Amino acid sequence: MSAGTAPLLELRGITKAFPGVQALKRGELELRAGEIHALVGENGAGKSTLIKVLSGAQPPDSGTIRLGGQPVRIRTPHEGRQLGIAVIYQEFNLVPTLTVRENVFLGQEPGRQGWLSPAAERRELAALMTRLGLELPSEALCRDLSVAEQQLVEIARALRQQARVLVMDEPTAALSDREVDRLFALVRDLRRQGLGIVYVSHRLDEIFSLCDRATIMRDGEHVATRPLTELDRRTLIELMVGRKMDAEYPKRSVVRGEPRLVVRGLSRGTAVRDVSFDVHRGEVLGLAGLVGAGRTEVARLLFGADRADAGTVTLDQRPLSLRSPRTAIAGGLCLLTEDRKHQGLVLNHSVRENFGLPNLGHFSRWGFLGGAAELSAFQRQVDHLHVRVSGPHQRAGTLSGGNQQKVVLAKWLEANTEVLIFDEPTRGVDVGAKFEIYQLINDLAAAGKAILMISSDLPEVLGMSDRILVMREGRITGELSPASGATQADVLRLATHSDERP
Amino acid sequence: MNAPDSALRQLWQRLGMIPVLVVLCAYYSVVTISSHTPAGAEAARQLVSRLTPAERPVLIVARTSEEDTAFLDALTEELNRRQLTVAGRVAGEPRDLRLVLEQLAATNTPLPAILTTPECAGWTLLQNVATRFPALGTPRILIPESVRWPTFLTRQNLLNVANQITVVAIVAAGMTVVIITAGIDLSVGSLIAFSAVLVTTLIRDRAGGPDASVAALWLCSLAGILASAGVGLFSGAMIAGFKVPPFIATLAMMQVVSGLAFIVARGGSVYEVPEGFTWLGRGTGWFGLPNAVWLMLGLYAATHVLMTRTVLGRRLYAVGGNPEAARLSGIQVGGILLFAYAFCGALAGLGGVLQASQLKSGAPTYGVMYELYAIAAVVVGGTSLAGGEGRIFGTLVGALIIAVIQNGMNLTGVESYRQKIVLGFLILAAVLLDLLKRRKWR
Known part of the structure; x- marks a missing residue:
């Protein structure tokens, strides 16, 4: 011009x-x-x-x-x-x-x-x-x-x-x-x-x-x-x-342990068909596929948010009830939903109230809320995760996307469950916060948790996962290992019809 | 979704609650079938249709009650229309009949038929005409035959249903507009009372009471409607300007306006209105339908056009469906809301005028619970309380469904306490049906 x-x-x-x-x-x-x-x-x-x-x-x-x-x-x-x-x-x-x-x-x-x-x-x-x-x-x-x-x-x-x-x-x-x-x-x-x-x-x-x-x-x-x-x-x-970045994805040494979460024959209508997989101790299992391939549906079934038609899930050889999110949480599962605004947060409520929601059992006695314990736990997590909030009373709806995600993270970290399911953990999250979230996922894996990560961001799936399962039309169509050189093209081939160009 | 499924879905959605109304009408028609002797104008039509062409002239006989007078008038009219000669008309007692019969016998013309009511047919004089007045021949005495016909479907009953719903239906049309904007207006019941007492008080104090001119009646009614629109405008301003939740704003106005109504009427009723004031509420217009029904139909048609054919209507839907999207489309959401509440207020005011006209008086106790009946009609008619969707004529169907059930229960002798329970569950059922309809096809 x-x-x-x-x-x-x-x-x-x-x-x-x-x-x-x-x-x-x-x-x-x-x-x-x-x-x-x-x-x-x-x-x-x-x-x-x-x-x-x-x-x-x-x-x-x-x-x-x-x-x-x-x-x-x-x-x-x-x-x-x-x-x-x-x-x-x-x-x-x-x-x-x-x-x-x-x-x-x-x-x-x-x-x-x-x-x-x-x-x-x-x-x-x-x-x-x-x-x-x-x-x-x-x-x-x-x-x-x-x-x-x-x-x-x-x-x-x-x-x-x-x-x-x-x-x-x-x-x-x-x-x-x-x-x-x-x-x-x-x-x-x-x-x-x-x-x-x-x-x-x-x-x-x-x-x-x-x-x-x-x-x-x-x-x-x-x-x-x-x-x-x-x-x-x-x-x-x-x-x-505003600072030097070494890498987009933090490195960590994989110590894969025994299988913790074992899923067999999970089905619901045409959305999820006969899905079976294991998540091992210390492992980040990536779940890739196109939107609508059934990944989110799998997560919702595991969490009891929807009812499964068939399938069994065990955690450390204990069978898990898939009846409701309540039993899933009690059994040691948590789901960080992709849709924070509708499913992850009560936007009208303060960040502290949101934080306390799944953790009320820890903080209450005889049905009364224990304000001080909750507040100190909240403060600990906010510091740990570098959440930018003006105070515990700030409304969740006024936070930026990355900080909202961190509040969701904080509430589940406090619940201290054994299995964490992340559905699109970095959607709408900026680069700096992304790195922190990746770091956190790695820390959780290192602490022996089992992690299932759903993501549409192919570099992210490849950069973060130890193994990748690819879904198409409700079925698992293949397993890939980034360590042995799987590429975005491999994921796409499994995610789309092989006779079509990805 | 495959094609036939979606065609079915479209049909189902287009019809809305009409099938329910049809089923209800059919049901109450069947269960209220009974032997039924027509009276009045209906009886007259039946009798004339049974006359043979040779049977002329005829004598018509009845008593002087209101119904019998209507019978005689209709007979005269009907006979004249068919150019059948009336030999004589008796309205009164057997004595009056004898005088007429004596006169006819004196002229020595045969009398082939006498049309009368079952009651008069029992008079000894009538039964013995042939023997006592041989000059008249042997007249055939025709009385209305009883027919098996549903009480529900009699003209009188249907008019009752229509008259019962007019006020609630008119108010519900305005309520529909408000609910489509995702609001609610609880003040309409109080506005009915307020408007009724304001109009009647104005007629009494400013227009000369029973001697008020027609023009004055129109002006006073207009004042009542405008005042109610003003109240609606105020609620709208609270809601649009200060973001007061509609439920709260109109709940407050419901109290305020009810209090105003009692103050205007000084706690009592106002009866000093001219006979002409009942033209709207009790008068009959084209095709024998009450004026109030015509008014209601006209308003529904106009509101329907407003909501479907005008820019304003589409924006009302838009504001209810997603106010933020509407705002970002450059729509003045506040102005739209102001209109909705003012419109609803105006229709409630009109409902008050109609109520006052029907009852020929104004009292601050009118309209109690009408806001809930109106909301029920809207909900039963398929409009979602979440806003953004719904159709005006659906509300009319909803109001009819409620009226038909009430009327049907009255006809079949269900006591009023049980009626309340039925109506409560009806509202729940309507909402469940609506939810089910959505789930099934999505």
């Missing part, structure tokens, strides 16, 4: 404070038309706040925003949309009870004097989908769609409003690999059409394969903006965390 042309979008010196937190100290962003611009940083670095400022959801305290060289004020999401700035949030903002078509036009319905015109909507939507190369069931309710489809609805909605700037916050967090490919093709196509795209992701692979430039943020401040061709993986991580 020549020096004389103004960038599409410029944010300079943006500050934003929330009660008790200076979320943004100096937010900067320069986006050109026709580029995919990565916005990276650890959780709490201020990316989300910067996006909210950009969208109008949170007006900034100070700073300037220029769009096409002209200074603009974006005070509401409505104003942002009118300026052509569309944001696709991590939590989708669709109305689940409305149809695809109704959602696409929500807020900007075509028609005259307050009357709807479904015919005009159908026409426009068909044209839009042709332009984007999408096929969506336009009269289906959004709650009946898959996550990937919902995301496409969001994109269609953004582009229907003639967006010039498209912001995508962790768009691939819940997508399978194939869906990611499709999304990337679409995003590249939008770049060709001249849109400026801000892409927020923790997945560095994606950033390197998709983006043109990256803006790195740390502690609410702009650190650097560089073309990705001038960056390598390690430099990027170091810019994000």
